Amino acid sequence: xxxIATLEIDGNKYEFPIIKGTENELGIDIKALRGxxxxxxTIDPGYKNTGSCESAITFLDGExxxxxxxxxxxxxxxxxxxxxxxxxxxxxxxxxxxxQLEKFDKDIKEESHVxxxxxxILDGFPKSAHPMGVLSSLTSALIAFNPGxxxxxxxxxMYGAIVKIxxxxxxxxxxxxxxxxxLPLDYGDNSLGYVENLHKMMFARPNQAYEAxxxxxxxxxxxxxxxxxxxxxxxxxxxxxxxxxxxGLFASLSAGISALWGPLHGGANQAxxxxxxxxxxxxxxxxxYIAKAKxxxxxxxxxxxxxxxxxxxxxxxxxxxxxAEEVLGDLGIEDPVLDIAKGLADVALKxxxxxxxxxxxxxxxxxxxxxxxxxxxxxxxxxxxxxxxxPGWIAQWREMRLRKEPIxxxxxxxxxxxxxxxxxxxxx
Ligand code: CMC
Numbered sequence: 001x002x003x004i005a006t007l008e009i010d011g012n013k014y015e016f017p018i019i020k021g022t023e024n025e026l027g028i029d030i031k032a033l034r035g036x037x038x039x040x041x042t043i044d045p046g047y048k049n050t051g052s053c054e055s056a057i058t059f060l061d062g063e064x065x066x067x068x069x070x071x072x073x074x075x076x077x078x079x080x081x082x083x084x085x086x087x088x089x090x091x092x093x094x095x096x097x098x099x100q101l102e103k104f105d106k107d108i109k110e111e112s113h114v115x116x117x118x119x120x121i122l123d124g125f126p127k128s129a130h131p132m133g134v135l136s137s138l139t140s141a142l143i144a145f146n147p148g149x150x151x152x153x154x155x156x157x158m159y160g161a162i163v164k165i166x167x168x169x170x171x172x173x174x175x176x177x178x179x180x181x182x183l184p185l186d187y188g189d190n191s192l193g194y195v196e197n198l199h200k201m202m203f204a205r206p207n208q209a210y211e212a213x214x215x216x217x218x219x220x221x222x223x224x225x226x227x228x229x230x231x232x233x234x235x236x237x238x239x240x241x242x243x244x245x246x247x248g249l250f251a252s253l254s255a256g257i258s259a260l261w262g263p264l265h266g267g268a269n270q271a272x273x274x275x276x277x278x279x280x281x282x283x284x285x286x287x288x289y290i291a292k293a294k295x296x297x298x299x300x301x302x303x304x305x306x307x308x309x310x311x312x313x314x315x316x317x318x319x320x321x322x323x324a325e326e327v328l329g330d331l332g333i334e335d336p337v338l339d340i341a342k343g344l345a346d347v348a349l350k351x352x353x354x355x356x357x358x359x360x361x362x363x364x365x366x367x368x369x370x371x372x373x374x375x376x377x378x379x380x381x382x383x384x385x386x387x388x389x390x391p392g393w394i395a396q397w398r399e400m401r402l403r404k405e406p407i408x409x410x411x412x413x414x415x416x417x418x419x420x421x422x423x424x425x426x427x428x
Pocket of ligand 1: 266294307362
């Protein structure tokens with residue numbers, strides 16, 4: 001395989017190196033393109049063909065349905081690791097030793113309080129506010145309570161900021177839900193594990209002792225692991241690009257939360273359940289909705305279907321589908337919406353429209369069904385995604401800063417008016 005790509009423009013030839021990743025992915029390094037050609041640029045809306053960085057965090061192969069964090073398969077991590085171990089792995093590159101994990105857990109617990117004045121900010125939101133908007137704002141507000149920039153070259157300062165946000169983020173997420181439900185805020189219990197404590201902060205009743213449920217906690221742990229990173233997706237790219245201006249970690253994360261909110265990204269998990277509910281209310285006619293999804297004059301899309309990278313299957317969806325069946329079985333819940341989901345998937349997977357376009361159920365197709373079974377309100381689903389994605393965002397932000405990447409600033413091809421002289425308002 002050649003190590004050089006040649007581009008010819010108007011009879012002039014330009015050579016660019018081809019770089020190879022550790023999994024043999026190839027990329028044409030066009031860093032010198034504009035300089036060599038006198039300003040020719042590339043155009044690639046949606047970055048479908050553009051690599052924005054080199055990264056050692058997550059590998060995914062969309063054709064083969066492979067997803068690995070730092071080399072470990074998602075299947076094995078979901079089965080054998082817990083969320084905090086996975087967070088450490090993603091952020092620092094290796095699975096923690098017992099001593100490292102103990103310290104990590106202890107340091108997070110040490111930071112797991114949120115300034116009381118943050119409550120005043122939370123109070124200012126109407127109860128009807130979407131939790132993703134509230135979470136993004138509260139994450140941004142944390143900056144005011146933790147001012148001072150982090151020296152990214154100081155391992156200690158970097159570690160301190162990471163531990164702080166891992167500790168406070170679940171508190172903010174839980175509080176957004178409690179506010180919506182008119183429940184008094186809960187401060188958690190540091191004798192519990194990370195995920196168990198999150199669950200307590202969300203669900204503990206003020207007049208009742210909290211009882212942990214192993215099935216629920218194991219399912220939550222697995223869901224968070226499955227969402228923990230997914231290389232350069234929309235929210236992660238947002239975190240990296242905001243951070244590339246040397247905006248701080250919390251500011252970059254707040255922007256990432258906003259990016260995740262959209263229904264084409266993390267917001268799809270809420271959209272899926274709403275879609276399945278609507279189909280149920282409409283008599284459960286899946287064929288009708290498959291036809292709508294295929295109709296180019298109808299804006300309806302089958303939510304939870306399709307993926308920019310996975311073109312065979314989404315390995316996370318496989319794990320989640322099995323997990324959804326197990327959790328519903330273990331909790332003794334019968335959810336007709338699961339049957340509608342299975343019916344839709346069965347029809348779509350055989351339908352030429354979906355087969356031709358390689359559209360398969362993605363991670364969000366089944367996750368909402370488990371969240372519902374765990375008693376999580378629909379509008380909190382994307383917050384659960386954000387809780388899972390937090391270590392991935394942190395890992396990517398840290399990598400970007402440590403690699404001293406330049407500020408993200410894409411080019412464009414201008415297609416507007418050419419020069420024209422200004423006309424006074426009386427002449428227009
Ligand atoms: N239902 C019906 N048609 C679809 C769907 C869908 N869910 N997804 C893609 N298509 C069609 C699309 O109309 C296009 O058809 P054509 O070639 O005839 O114009 C073709 O498939 C390619 O679609 P695209 O929009 O160009 O593909 P993309 O890579 O830009 O978009 C996607 C990927 C995930 C945004 C898209 O598949 C989608 O909107 N899916 C529904 C939303 C969803 O489930 N999002 C969650 C993604 S996984 C979690 C995460 O990482 O956020």
